[in-house]
Amino acid sequence: MRTTFFAATAAMAGAATAAAANHRHAHHMFAKRGHAASTGFPIAATGEVCLPGCTTIWKTITGEATLIPNKVTTVTSTSTNTSTVIITSVPTAVSTPVKTVPTVPTTTVVVAPTPEVQRCPTPGTYTFPATTMTVTDTTTVCGATTTKVPAGTHAIGGVTTVVTTLTTVTCPVATVVTSGGVTTSTIRMTEYVCPTAGTYTIGAHTTALSTETVIVYPTPTIIVPGTYTKPQIVVTATETNYVTVCPYTSSGLPTSTPTPSPVSTSAPTPAPTSSTATPSPVAPSSTASSSAAPSSSAAPSSSSAAPSSSAPAIPGNSKTEVKGTNDHFAITYGPYDSSSGACKSASQVKKDISEIKAAGFQAVRIYGTDCDTLVNVVPACVSHGLQIIAGVFVRPGGQCSIENPEVKKQVDDLVAMNNWEAIRLLVVGNEAIMNHVCNASQLAKLIVDVKAQCSGFQGPVTIAETLNIWQQTDVSSAICPLVDVVGANIHAFFNPNVDAAGAGIFVKGQMDILQGICNKNVINLETGWKNEGPCNGKACPGAQDQAKAISSIRKTCGDASVFFSFDNEGWKPQDDQRWGLTNIFFSQ
Known part of the structure; x- marks a missing residue:
């Protein structure tokens, strides 16, 4: 069953930060972008949805939203510590210390284990009780999540994608209905038409804030059958209106996720492939050494890509975390x-690494083992107390297998180095599925084989893909059980509707969506902003805009982000040269 309504645990102080349209460079050992040669547009499809200026059809499939009277959270306790929770959404939800009161019966609410957003109005200690619930049917609900934004006007919410042709899309949209002072978050299945190639966003809202504010907003979430438990949480609030999220953990769930029903669409011409995440048309790279460009001829037979919530939440260990203790955790580095x-x-590498350490970074991401990376970069990092995010790169055109000589050499090099204590995270592939180097099952097998070869490494393992790749059900079902954290490359610059000041909100929004796909923590493995070049819609490069964008990302999610990149790279194609962060973090 797919429900079309759920009362969220907290009302929007703003709408959902966008579902993703984020395209990143296809890398030649690190950072080169690929495009579709046949169209001139980057191919992508995050969750085929579109926004301002493209809507030629607006049809609400599920009818009017059902409203719930304004009530406080109610809990009925039993001797087995199992309770039924019914939560309504109000504009300023306020949590108070635990109270047990009778449950109010209702037949209009589908109870589901969405994260409960609780607000502590004044400093003090608050106790939120343990809750257990069982879900028997696959259900689409309005989840709740939060993000902190500075004062100012912010465009928040909506789902963004890129299409390369006329495409009709049907997708779940998280929206808010207010009536009689009661605000209710709902999911509505809605149909849209994107008339031409381009980038579209639907459901975005603009909000003006006079002070720094924690925004609580709904996001579409698919819940699969199983038993979910929210443990008792004790929170000590040290400030007024402190917001905390009480998540549910799952148990007894199936090891594979059921594929949701196909999305009904109609378009006179085939829709773009859902295998990339390019958010806007940009000039194709001309370099011979860049990754193979995604081709529209390789698109699956489908009239639309999956919507942003198309990847059901998959149970997993959400406790593993890869992040820093400041607002700029890590940076990408290549010894070129x-x-x-x-x-x-x-000696040059040592100098670079010393500058990275002096700038306050805590980790360095490397993409492979060429150019004596393990001989020069790793020891330099160790000497400065920097952790390594190591990579096993699969070159476009190569075999997605441990039998690939280039892949095998990288793995053999890591094993021979035998310095696993220096490695914080191991990343298998970089946008390998997006660039058609691997399919989901091939990459899954490669992860298993790399883990087996690198058995001395006891730390977390992940991949690096864009959001829309993770949203594909074949990817999430194959990869989620094998990774410890969800690794993604998230670049706000490639969304033409996002300016530099909004980069942080966009990136955090992408990470929030990723969090729900595997029910695991997220590490943003690439994020940055160009310092020179032409504008991409509202996204304009330049020293000042780069500074604004990086500052914005640092504020919202810098502790879980890897910034791209250490320096400009003039040896790459022109469009890929100007991402260096020298003016932001390092001396000239």
Whole structure:
């Protein structure tokens, strides 16, 4: 069963930060973008949805939303510590210390284990009780999540995607209905038409804030059958209106996720492939060494890509976390000369790493083992107390297998180095599915094989893909059980509706969506902003805009982000050269 309504645990102080349209570079050992040669547009499809200026059909499928009277959270306790929770959404939900009162019966609410957003109005200690519930049917609900934003006007919410042709889309949209002072979050299945190629967003809202505010907003979430438990949580609030999220954990769920019913769409011409995440048309890269461009001829036979909530939530261990203790956790680094691309000397690498340490970074992401990376970069990082996010790169055109000589050499190099204590996270592939290097099952097997070969490494393992790749059900069902955290490359610059000041909200919104796909924590493995070049809609490069964008990302999710990149890279194609963060973090 797919429900079309659920009363969220907290009302929107703003709407959902966008579901993703984020395209990243396809890498030649690190950072080169690919495009569809046949169209001139980057191919993508995050959850085929569209927004301002494209709506030629607006049809609400589920009818009018059902409203719930304004009531406080109610709990009925039993001797087995199992209770039924019914939560309504109000504009300023306020949590108070635990009270047990009779449950109010209703037949209009589908009870589901969405995260409960609780607000502590004044400093003090608050206790939120344990709750257990059982879900028997697959259900689409309005989940709740939060993000902190500074004062100002913010465009929040909506779902963004890129299409390369006329496409009709049917998707679940989280929306809010207010009547008689009661605000209710609902899911509505809605049909849209994107008339031409381009980037579209639907459901976005604009809100003006006079002070820094924690925004609580609904997001579409698919809940699969199983038993869910929210443990008792004791929170000590040290400020007024402190917001905390009480999540549910799952148990007894199936090891594979059922595929949701197909999305009904109609378009006179085939829709774009759902295998990339490019949010806007940009000029294709001309370099011979860049990744193979995604081709529309390789698109699956489907008239639309999956919507942003198409990947059902998959149970997993959500406790593993890869993040720092400041607002700029890690940075990408390649030991290549910024002009020629030649391998740097050991002394040059040491100088670079010392600057990274001085700038306050806590980890360095490397993409492979070429250019004596394990010989020069790793020891330099260790000497400065920096952790390594190591990578096993699968080159476009190569075999997605441990039998690939290039892949095998990288794994053998890591094993021979035998310095697993230095590695914080191991990343298998970089946008390998997006660039058609691997399919989901091939990448899953490669993860298993790399883990087996690197048995001495006891830390977390993940992949690096864009949001829309993670949203594909074949990817999430195959990969979620094998990774410890969800790794994604998230670049706000490639969304033409996002300016530099809004980059942080966009990136955090993408991470919030990713969190629900595997029920695991998220690490943003690539994020940045260009310092020179042409504008992409509202996204304009330049020193000032780059500074604004990086500052915005640092405020919202810098502790779980890897910033891209250490320096400009003049040896790459022109469009890929100007991502260096020298002016932001390092001395000239």
